[in-house]
Amino acid sequence: MTQAQKVLEIQHLKKQYGNDAVLKDISLDIHQGEVVVIVGPSGCGKSTLLRCINGLEPIQAGDILLDGKVITDGKTQWSQIRQKIGMVFQNYDLFPHMTVIDNVLLGPTKVQGRTKQEAAADAKKLLERVGLLDKTNSYPRQLSGGQKQRAAIVRALMMEPEMMLFDEITAALDPEMVREVLDVVLELAKGGMTMIIVTHEMQFARAIADRIVFIDSGEIVETGNPEEFFTQPKTERARKFLNIFNY
Amino acid sequence: MQDLGIRVLFEGSNFLRLLGGLWITVKIALISVSISFVLGIFLGIVMTLKNPVTKAITRIYLEFVRIMPQLVLLFLVYFGLTRAFQINLSGQLSAVIVFVVWGTAEMGDLVRSALISISKHQYESGTALGLTNLQVYRYIIIPQTVRRLLPLSINLMTRMVKTTSLIVLIGVVEVLKVGQQIIEANRYTAPSGALWIYGTIFLLYFIVCFPISRLAGRLEKRWMN
Numbered sequence: 001m002t003q004a005q006k007v008l009e010i011q012h013l014k015k016q017y018g019n020d021a022v023l024k025d026i027s028l029d030i031h032q033g034e035v036v037v038i039v040g041p042s043g044c045g046k047s048t049l050l051r052c053i054n055g056l057e058p059i060q061a062g063d064i065l066l067d068g069k070v071i072t073d074g075k076t077q078w079s080q081i082r083q084k085i086g087m088v089f090q091n092y093d094l095f096p097h098m099t100v101i102d103n104v105l106l107g108p109t110k111v112q113g114r115t116k117q118e119a120a121a122d123a124k125k126l127l128e129r130v131g132l133l134d135k136t137n138s139y140p141r142q143l144s145g146g147q148k149q150r151a152a153i154v155r156a157l158m159m160e161p162e163m164m165l166f167d168e169i170t171a172a173l174d175p176e177m178v179r180e181v182l183d184v185v186l187e188l189a190k191g192g193m194t195m196i197i198v199t200h201e202m203q204f205a206r207a208i209a210d211r212i213v214f215i216d217s218g219e220i221v222e223t224g225n226p227e228e229f230f231t232q233p234k235t236e237r238a239r240k241f242l243n244i245f246n247y
Numbered sequence: 248m249q250d251l252g253i254r255v256l257f258e259g260s261n262f263l264r265l266l267g268g269l270w271i272t273v274k275i276a277l278i279s280v281s282i283s284f285v286l287g288i289f290l291g292i293v294m295t296l297k298n299p300v301t302k303a304i305t306r307i308y309l310e311f312v313r314i315m316p317q318l319v320l321l322f323l324v325y326f327g328l329t330r331a332f333q334i335n336l337s338g339q340l341s342a343v344i345v346f347v348v349w350g351t352a353e354m355g356d357l358v359r360s361a362l363i364s365i366s367k368h369q370y371e372s373g374t375a376l377g378l379t380n381l382q383v384y385r386y387i388i389i390p391q392t393v394r395r396l397l398p399l400s401i402n403l404m405t406r407m408v409k410t411t412s413l414i415v416l417i418g419v420v421e422v423l424k425v426g427q428q429i430i431e432a433n434r435y436t437a438p439s440g441a442l443w444i445y446g447t448i449f450l451l452y453f454i455v456c457f458p459i460s461r462l463a464g465r466l467e468k469r470w471m472n
């Protein structure tokens with residue numbers, strides 16, 4: 001197998017809030033079509049890392065490269081970059097005053113200048129894929145948590161991103177709805193989407209990941225393929241962390 | 248007796264005079280509401296700033312106006328200014344000043360609460376889609392703020408219309424005063440006139456306020472998140 005192209009390169013990234021170092025020295029490459037799952041204890045900086053990647057948080061040192069180009073040099077048009085990096089958050093933040101279809105069309109029509117009609121055809125296809133075609137004209141308040149999160153995924157996909165970031169997208173869901181959302185992500189993975197996923201669902205992480213990255217206290221402590229990581233973690237810290245999930 | 252009472256209402260131009268009085272009421276309310284809403288929006292934005300100085304000043308202003316009964320404010324402006332500084336304001340102008348001072352404070356607080364009630368995730372979701380700051384406000388934040396604000400501000404509007412009845416006490420001839428004059432003039436010929444006149448005034452206030460409050464209720468239901 002030839003080495004796939006690097007989509008994203010993170011080099012010695014440092015992030016601080018005041019004197020508090022949240023990310024100390026993170027280096028990580030993501031390849032085309034790769035699914036990287038980041039796990040780690042709460043507050044270890046994994047969500048912050050995702051937020052740095054699409055510029056929601058300023059960084060103090062290091063570089064992030066997208067398709068070989070530095071995007072953290074201060075000259076970046078973040079609006080351009082964010083179209084290439086889709087992001088879905090924990091709290092399925094659909095815009096409550098818009099219907100599902102208006103939510104997913106806002107980006108394509110206002111940012112990319114596509115016509116509503118043309119984009120709507122794409123939107124319908126995606127909504128159908130995630131099983132929400134009958135909710136096209138519903139308002140977010142009429143949807144369940146799982147449906148909202150699936151709509152939020154469609155909203156991000158509508159920008160035709162090169163890669164997706166998922167930030168604990170099932171953490172705020174009732175347990176019975178976790179599956180329907182994870183199935184959508186799994187299907188995306190099969191379709192070859194490059195993804196970075198932050199999650200607490202270890203079973204899911206094991207099933208979907210090409211590579212597990214374990215972060216603790218702002219550092220990458222261990223990386224490896226999921227089978228190895230979950231059965232024979234190399235570090236003591238990873239072992240401790242995984243023990244929390246075993247009753 | 249009762250037929251005599253209702254007669255007062257239609258005698259001469261009495262009913263038209265009442266409507267004239269109502270117009271004064273509505274006019275003062277409308278002017279005050281319009282100015283208050285514009286100033287209130289600015290005040291509300293200023294109140295969300297993180298600056299401790301503006302925070303303290305706006306806070307004191309809001310508390311002061313809220314604690315003072317509107318009647319005291321009216322007396323303060325109408326009588327107090329005249330006595331202390333020889334500034335002679337007409338009753339109507341005093342009324343507008345007081346209601347603007349009060350309405351701006353209340354409106355500012357409504358705007359402030361509407362603005363801070365929109366979660367930062369809404370800003371971030373929009374930003375993450377690639378929308379510019381301006382677009383985030385235009386398509387996401389402002390529409391939601393307006394939806395939250397409209398029912399509340401319409402509510403405030405009806406409260407201001409009702410409170411204008413106080414200005415009779417600083418000598419403004421509005422609907423209530425006209426009513427009193429009519430009743431006084433007919434005290435001996437139609438003693439039960441008071442019931443009819445005040446009853447009519449009640450209805451007039453109702454006709455003005457009810458549609459406004461119904462509108463607020465409907466908007467609230469339609470835009471419920």
